[in-house]
Amino acid sequence: MQVKRKPKILGTILFYCCWFYLVAGCKEKQTVRPQPQPPTPPVVQPLVKTQVAFWLTNPDLSTVFKRQNIALNFGSITNIAPVIEIDTTQAYQTIDGFGYTLTGGSVTVINQLDAIKKADLLKELFAFDSTFIGVSYLRISVGASDLSDRVYTYDDMPAGQTDVNLTNFSLSWDRTQLIPLLKEILNINPTIKILATPWSAPVWMKTSSSFVGGSLKPEYYGVYAQYLIKYLQAMQDEGIAIDAITVQNEPLNDNNNPSMYMPATEQAKFIKNYFGPAVQQAGLSTKIVLYDHNADKPEYPISILNDPEAKKYVDGSAFHLYAGDISALSTVRNAHPDKNIYFTEQYTVAGGSFGGDLNWHLKNLIIGATRNWSRNVLEWNLAADQNNRPYTIGGCSTCLPAITVIGNAFSRNVSYYIIAHAAKFVRPGSVRIATNMPGNLQNVAFKRPDGKKVLIVLNDSQVSQSFNIKYRANMINTTLNGGAVGTYMW
Numbered sequence: 001m002q003v004k005r006k007p008k009i010l011g012t013i014l015f016y017c018c019w020f021y022l023v024a025g026c027k028e029k030q031t032v033r034p035q036p037q038p039p040t041p042p043v044v045q046p047l048v049k050t051q052v053a054f055w056l057t058n059p060d061l062s063t064v065f066k067r068q069n070i071a072l073n074f075g076s077i078t079n080i081a082p083v084i085e086i087d088t089t090q091a092y093q094t095i096d097g098f099g100y101t102l103t104g105g106s107v108t109v110i111n112q113l114d115a116i117k118k119a120d121l122l123k124e125l126f127a128f129d130s131t132f133i134g135v136s137y138l139r140i141s142v143g144a145s146d147l148s149d150r151v152y153t154y155d156d157m158p159a160g161q162t163d164v165n166l167t168n169f170s171l172s173w174d175r176t177q178l179i180p181l182l183k184e185i186l187n188i189n190p191t192i193k194i195l196a197t198p199w200s201a202p203v204w205m206k207t208s209s210s211f212v213g214g215s216l217k218p219e220y221y222g223v224y225a226q227y228l229i230k231y232l233q234a235m236q237d238e239g240i241a242i243d244a245i246t247v248q249n250e251p252l253n254d255n256n257n258p259s260m261y262m263p264a265t266e267q268a269k270f271i272k273n274y275f276g277p278a279v280q281q282a283g284l285s286t287k288i289v290l291y292d293h294n295a296d297k298p299e300y301p302i303s304i305l306n307d308p309e310a311k312k313y314v315d316g317s318a319f320h321l322y323a324g325d326i327s328a329l330s331t332v333r334n335a336h337p338d339k340n341i342y343f344t345e346q347y348t349v350a351g352g353s354f355g356g357d358l359n360w361h362l363k364n365l366i367i368g369a370t371r372n373w374s375r376n377v378l379e380w381n382l383a384a385d386q387n388n389r390p391y392t393i394g395g396c397s398t399c400l401p402a403i404t405v406i407g408n409a410f411s412r413n414v415s416y417y418i419i420a421h422a423a424k425f426v427r428p429g430s431v432r433i434a435t436n437m438p439g440n441l442q443n444v445a446f447k448r449p450d451g452k453k454v455l456i457v458l459n460d461s462q463v464s465q466s467f468n469i470k471y472r473a474n475m476i477n478t479t480l481n482g483g484a485v486g487t488y489m490w
Contacts, residue, residue, distance in 0.1 A: 045069055047067075047069055048069055048070065048071045049071060049073075050070065050071045050072050050073060051072060051073045051074055051476075051490050052072035052073070052074075052469075052476055052488050052489065052490040053067060053488070053489045053490070054067065054068045054070065054072055054478065054486055054487070054488050055067050055068070055421065055424075055425075055486065055487045056068050056480075056484060056485075056486050057358065057417050057421065057484065057485050057486075058481050058483075058484045059354065059355025059356075059358055059359065059481075059482075059483035059484060060355065061354055064417060065417050065420050065421065072476045072478060072488070073476065074471060074474035074475065074476055074490075075474055075475070075476075076474065076475075077468055077475040077476070077477055079466075079468070079477065081466045081467050081468050081477060082438035082439055082441060082465075082467045082468070083436075083438060083467065083468045083469075083470050083475065084435055084436060084438060084441060084443055084455065084457065084467060084468070084469050084470065085435065085436055085470040085471075086433065086434075086435055086445050086453060086455065086469070086470065086471045087433060087434040087435065088433050088434075088447055088453070089434075090433060090434035091431045091432070091433055091434075091447070092373065092431065092432040092433070092434075093340075093341070093370075093373050093374075093375055093431070093432055094375065094429060094430070094431050095370070095375055095376070095426055095427075095428060095429070095430045095431070095432065095446065096136075096137060096193050096243075096342075096375045096376045096428055097135075097136030097137030097192070097193055097376050097423070097428045098135065098136060098137060098366075098376060098377050098378070098419050098422045098423035098426065099135040099136060099137035099138050099139075099192075099376075099378055099379075099419060099423065100135065100138065100139070100378060100379050100380070100381065100382035100402055100415070100419065101138070101139040101140070101141075101145075101147075101344075101345065101378060101379070101380050101381055101382060102138045102139070102140050102178075102181075102182075102382050103140075103141060103145050103147035103148060103381050103382070104141060104144055104145060104147065104148030104149065104177070104178065104390075105147040105148055105149060105381070105383070105384055105389065105390040105391060106147070106381060106382040106383040106384065106401070107177050107178050107181050108149055108177065108390055109383050109384060109385050109390075109405040110122075110181060110382075110383050110403075110405065111177060111181060112405065112408075113405065113408055113410070114408055117408050117409070117410070118184075119184075121403065121410055122184055122185060122188055123188060125382075125403075126185050126188040126189045126192065127188050127189065128189065128424075128427070132424075133416075133419070133420040133423050133424045134189070134423050134424050134427070135189075135192070135419065135423050136189070136191075136192055136193065136423055136427065136428050137192065137193045137194075137195070137376050137378060137428075138185070138192060138193070138194050138195070138378075138382075139194075139195045139196075139197060139344055139345070139378050140178065140182075140194060140195070140196055140197070141196070141197055141198070141199055141249075142154075142196050142197060142198035142199075142228070142231055142245070143198060143199065143200065143258070144199060144200075144211075144258055144392065145197075145199050145249070145258070145395075146199065146256050146257055146258065146259075146391060146392050146394070146395030146396055147381055147384070147390065147391050147392075147395055147396060147399065148390065148391075148392060148395075149389075149390035149392075150392070151200075151211045151257060151258050151392050152173065153200065153201065153202040153203075154169050154170055154171055154174075154202075154227070154230075154231060155168050155169045155170075155202045155227060156202060156203070157202065157204050159209070161204065162204045163202075163204070164220075164223050166223070166226060166227060166230060169227065169230050171231070171234050171235075175238075179235075179238050179240065182194070182240050183238075183239070183240070186239070186240070191428065193243040193244075193376075193428070194240065194241065194242055194243055195242075195243060195244045195245070195246065195289070195342075195344065195378075196231070196232075196235075196242045196244075196245045196246075197245070197246045197248075197249045197292060197344070198228070198245075198246075198247075198248060198249065198260075199249045199256070199258040199259060199260070200258035200259060200260045201216050201220070201224050201227070201260055202227070205217055205220040205223065205224055206260060211257055211258040211259075212254070212255070212256070212257045212258065212259055212394065213254035213255065213259055213260070213261060214254070214260060214261065215260065215261045215262065215266065216260065216262065216266070216270070221269070221270055221273070221274045222274050224270075224274075224275075225270070225274040225275040225278040226278060228245065228275060228278075229278050229279065229282050229284070232245065232279075232282075232284055232286050233282065233284075236284075242286050243286065243287065244286060244287035244288070244289050244315065244342075245286050245287070245288060245289065246289045246290070246291075246292035246318050246344065247262070247267055247270065247271060247275065247288065247289075247290055247292070248260060248262045248267065248292065249292055249293075250292065250293045250294075250320070251263070251267060251291070251292070251293055251300075252293055252294075252297065252300070253293070255394075256394065256395070257392045257393060257394035257395055258392070264299075264300045264301075264303045264304055265303075267290060267291075267304060268303070268304040268307050268310045271288060271290065271304070271310045271313055271314065272307065272309040272310035272313065275288065275313070276288060276310070276312070276313025276314075277313075279313070280313070287315035287316070288313050288314050288315055289314070289315055289316055289317065289318045289340075289342060290304055290305075290314055290316075290317055290318070291304075291317045291318055291319070292318040292319075292320070292344055292345075293319070293320055294319070294320050294321065294322050294323040294324050295319050295320070295321050295323065295324030295325060295326060295327075295328035295329065296323040296324030296325075296328070297324070298324075298328040298331045298332050298335075301317035301332050302331075302332055302335045302336070305317070305332075305335070305336045305339060311336070311339070314339060315339065315340055316339045316340030316341055316342060316375075317332050317339065317340075317341060317342070318341075318342040318343070318344040319341070319342070319343050319344065319369075319374075320343075320344065320345045320346060321343075321346050321364060321365070321369075322346070326364050326365075326368040326369055326372055327372060328372075329341050329343070329369060329372035329373055329374055330372040330373055333372070333373040340373075340375055341372070341373040341374045341375065342374055342375055342376050343365060343369040343374040343376060343377045343378065344376075344378050345378060345379075345380045346361065346365055346378075346379060346380055347379070347380035347381060347396065347399040347400070347415075348361065348379070348399075348400045348413065348414050348415045348418075349398050349399070349400060350388055350398045350399070350400040351398070352400070352414075354414050355483050357414045357415075357418075358414055358417065358418060358483070358485060359458065359460065359483050361379070361414075361415070361418045362418060362421070362442070362456070362458040362485050363442050363458055363460055365377050365379075365418070366418060366419075366421065366422050366444070366456060367442050367443060367444045367456060367458060370432055370444050371432075371444050377419070377422065379402060379415040379418060379419055380399060380415075381399050381400075381401045381402070382401060382402050382403060383401050383402065383403040383404070383405055383410075384399070384400075384401040384403075384404065384405070385404065385405055385406065386404055386406050388400060388401065400413055400414070400415070401413060401415070402415040402416040402419065403416060421456060421485055421487050422456060422487075424487075425448075425454045425456075425487055425489050426446045426448070426454050426456075427448055427449065427450075429448070429449040430446040430447060430448045430449065430454070431446060431447050432444065432445070432446050433445050433446060433447050433453075435455070438467070439461075439465075440459060440460040440461040440465065441457055441458075441459060441460070441465065441467055442457070442458040442460045443455060443456060443457040443458070444456055452489055452490065453471065453489065453490055454487065454488070454489045455469060455487070455488045455489075456485070456486075456487050456488075457480060457485065457486050457487075457488070458480075458483075458484075458485045459480040459481065459482055459483060459484050459485075460483075461482050461483075462482040462483065463482045464479060464480070464481050464482060465479065465480055465482070466478070466479045467479075467480075469488060471490070
């Protein structure tokens with residue numbers, strides 16, 4: 001009997017030994033298993049103490065609008081480097097702001113972003129703090145521009161019909177697309193200035209009976225003036241103040257879609273006999289700005305300002321630079337120093353080089369236009385898709401936007417950085433102050449309302465350049481690569 005029971009006892013002993021070994025082994029493994037560690041936070045280099053903040057963009061994209069973590073402190077410097085001297089005792093024009101044209105196409109693609117992504121983009125563009133660029137000026141179109149997804153005005157009628165009482169006037173498209181977006185922007189920056197520009201009158205008012213070309217029929221001068229008044233009042237009713245309105249976009253370009261030809265004699269007549277008195281009678285504070293075309297025809301705005309009856313209604317003249325020289329802005333200002341100068345449009349072309357466009361636009365617009373009395377600088381077209389759409393048939397197909405929107409994402413192009421180098425630092429109410437221009441160091445300086453000074457410098461050469469910035473009796477020394485732009489603030 002005992003012999004028969006022995007195997008059972010041995011088996012039981014072996015079973016418990018194996019069970020104990022396995023449990024102990026598992027517990028041992030559990031005690032030595034490494035625990036997950038929290039990710040190591042990135043090393044953030046603390047900003048060095050500096051009197052001068054320095055933001056840099058290099059033309060090869062190696063550094064793009066980035067604050068440089070270097071110490072720039074004023075002191076005694078002895079070297080042979082060129083000197084840019086800041087003179088706050090000589091002050092020029094007050095700055096209204098820097099920004100873009102919010103075209104109908106811009107509105108379309110921005111509104112395609114989801115709510116979170118759109119809010120991120122609008123905050124980046126229009127908020128003003130240490131993170132964002134603080135765009136302070138926008139241009140919008142009265143009706144469609146050539147960068148809209150269709151052509152329209154606010155009183156389109158069937159062929160052969162008119163509406164002289166403007167009973168069919170409606171901002172219906174704007175109320176569903178543009179106006180809600182503008183209200184979002186105004187919630188971020190309530191003080192942003194808005195300039196409005198018509199590309200065409202309703203076609204029933206035009207000699208061409210078409211959106212393309214043609215002039216405003218004389219019998220409709222008064223009706224068109226009331227059309228623009230109804231627009232300004234309707235926007236005001238929406239809580240959107242139009243700071244200024246130009247009478248006609250590119251009045252000497254009748255090939256765009258839409259467009260309207262308006263020579264200087266007709267614009268003068270329209271302003272002094274119809275639109276100017278209508279704005280005054282309506283009690284509107286919107287400024288009337290004339291011309292809004294290339295710098296090759298300074299005689300156009302000068303001839304209107306030479307007419308005292310037209311001049312009394314006009315705040316100033318607006319320019320583009322697809323032809324002519326930026327110095328023409330000073331020609332007009334010197335002829336009528338009591339009237340303001342604005343720069344309202346220039347595009348960067350798709351397929352252009354980042355460095356080339358950065359150089360040309362900084363030299364001619366951010367620096368050139370402001371040194372020639374402009375109160376603002378606006379780049380053409382805030383946003384489009386990856387094919388630079390939407391645009392009308394015959395509209396600009398090669399206009400590269402500041403922001404490219406693809407699906408629910410966006411990227412930044414060269415005009416974003418062109419404007420950022422000024423808008424972030426030169427706040428509305430800043431005043432341009434005097435500087436010299438040594439060699440290839442193109443530059444312009446401003447004194448802000450808070451007393452801070454801003455200097456924007458472009459190294460307009462192909463080689464690195466060391467130079468000094470002199471303020472009062474002291475200097476700092478700094479260097480820019482060839483084609484680079486730096487904004488300095490203290």
